[in-house]
Amino acid sequence: MKNIIFICNSLGDEGLGHFTRCFNIASxxxxxxxxxxxxxxxxxxxxxxxxxxxxxxxxxxxxxxxLSYSKSIxxxxxxxxxxxxxxxxxxxxxxxxxxxxxxxxxxxKIDSVINFRVDAEYEIYNTKNKFIGLKYYPSELELLKIxxxxxxxxxxxxxxxxxxILIFIGGNDSxxxxxxxxxxxxxxxxxxxxxxxxxxxxxxKLNIRNNKLLVHNLQLNISNLLKDIDLVICGGGLVKYxxxxxxxxCLSISQNKDQEIDSQICHKNGIIYNLGLHSDLFQNTKLIKxxxxxFLNEEFQYKFKKNLLNKxxxxxxxxxxEKILEFLS
Numbered sequence: 001m002k003n004i005i006f007i008c009n010s011l012g013d014e015g016l017g018h019f020t021r022c023f024n025i026a027s028x029x030x031x032x033x034x035x036x037x038x039x040x041x042x043x044x045x046x047x048x049x050x051x052x053x054x055x056x057x058x059x060x061x062x063x064x065x066x067l068s069y070s071k072s073i074x075x076x077x078x079x080x081x082x083x084x085x086x087x088x089x090x091x092x093x094x095x096x097x098x099x100x101x102x103x104x105x106x107x108x109k110i111d112s113v114i115n116f117r118v119d120a121e122y123e124i125y126n127t128k129n130k131f132i133g134l135k136y137y138p139s140e141l142e143l144l145k146i147x148x149x150x151x152x153x154x155x156x157x158x159x160x161x162x163x164x165i166l167i168f169i170g171g172n173d174s175x176x177x178x179x180x181x182x183x184x185x186x187x188x189x190x191x192x193x194x195x196x197x198x199x200x201x202x203x204x205k206l207n208i209r210n211n212k213l214l215v216h217n218l219q220l221n222i223s224n225l226l227k228d229i230d231l232v233i234c235g236g237g238l239v240k241y242x243x244x245x246x247x248x249x250c251l252s253i254s255q256n257k258d259q260e261i262d263s264q265i266c267h268k269n270g271i272i273y274n275l276g277l278h279s280d281l282f283q284n285t286k287l288i289k290x291x292x293x294x295f296l297n298e299e300f301q302y303k304f305k306k307n308l309l310n311k312x313x314x315x316x317x318x319x320x321x322e323k324i325l326e327f328l329s
Contacts, residue, residue: 002328004029005039005060005068007076007089010048016171017238018077019048020222021099024138025075026057028321031141036328039072041065047171047218069093073327075114079258086110095327100125102258112327114138114320116241117262118269131323137316139245142223144314150247154305162230162249162296168197169235170255171218177253177278179206181233181288186210188289197225231296236263240272245312249304251295253278270307 006022019042026038040052041060052059060068069092076089077099083106090096090109097112103123107113112129120132139147165185169178178198186194186208193212197219206213219225222242226232232243232250236259243250250272254260260277267274273295275281281288294300313319 002035003037003039003068003072004324005041005072005074007041007074008078009042009080010045010171011043013172013174014078014080015237016045016048016218018079018099019044020140020238021138022075022077023048023051023055024140024317025320025324027055027141028138028317029324030055032318032321033325036325039068042078045171066092073097073324075099075324097324098127101262116316116320118265118271129323131320134311135313135316136320136323137241137245137312138320139312139317140222140242141317142221143226143242143246144317146223146226146246147312147314151309154247154309161298162301163191164193164195164229165231165233166195166197166225166229166243167233168225168239169253170237170239171199173198173235173255175255175278177235177255180278180282181253182206182208182213184282184285184288185233185292188293195225195229236260240266244271244308247305247308249273249295249301249308251275251292253281269311270304271311273304 006026008018008022010016010019029036030038038057039060040057071094073095074089074093075097086105087109096110097114098107098110100113100115101117108126110127113125113127114136115123115132116134116137118134123132167178167182178196182194182196190210196213196215199218226243226246226248229248232239232248234240234250234252236252236254240250240252252263252272253275254263254277263272263274266272275291
């Protein structure tokens with residue numbers, strides 16, 4: 001048995017975060033062992049499907065699902081998996097692994113749990129195996145080079161001014177946060193380049209006066225967007241971990257309360273700078289200006305990046321992949 005099945009989705013309100021985490025782990029495992037057969041089981045948008053196909057992973061035949069689970073490591077990741085679904089996967093799988101965020105379910109029927117979030121070490125899980133904390137962060141493989149380059153640049157040029165700002169709210173931007181924040185920061189920032197990553201290229205035409213705006217479609221790899229970026233404004237999801245991993249300072253505007261809980265913890269630990277929940281933030285535009293101006297201060301940026309240096313392990317994806325592969329031996 002040399003199969004790993006990833007259960008996740010990228011349609012509707014689930015966005016791309018859950019799929020991305022699974023895809024990164026699949027890529028890390030494949031890098032260490034090319035003989036492993038990797039399958040994806042779920043409902044996927046064209047963007048996710050293209051990543052699966054281009055990487056030569058396979059889509060699971062749903063008619064053979066139960067038999068396939070029983071012979072495979074099954075890694076699953078979704079906010080929509082209730083207790084019944086979790087227990088079902090645990091009972092059917094050769095070895096079950098849940099990617100978890102908030103520890104809200106009984107995982108006694110699950111073999112292993114992955115929770116890479118900040119302060120996850122304080123969570124109590126009743127699984128046999130626990131891979132928790134940033135040392136198991138499943139980074140995209142292409143981010144390793146960006147991280148190493150940015151660490152080198154920081155150590156040799158600590159006063160770099162933030163001129164290129166990526167606005168990436170996530171796979172979904174249900175509240176139009178991207179457009180709102182661009183219009184707002186254009187009022188008090190000057191001479192910057194805003195790179196807006198969105199699904200709605202062609203539909204988003206903003207007239208801004210004081211800065212340059214480039215609109216890009218979502219990329220197959222987040223690394224394509226993070227190259228040569230000085231600052232990220234994100235929607236509170238996985239991007240805040242991706243940017244901070246690469247030593248790029250990140251401002252977070254959470255799209256929902258769960259993201260806000262995690263963003264507050266990340267802020268407390270110096271991983272990101274949290275602007276708050278979107279519904280509260282845009283009621284006080286003066287607060288947006290004061291927070292962003294504070295964050296762009298060169299001394300503040302230096303201290304922020306210095307704190308990020310030791311928060312992550314560059315090889316965390318391989319540490320996690322090695323642990324998963326041990327279950328096949």
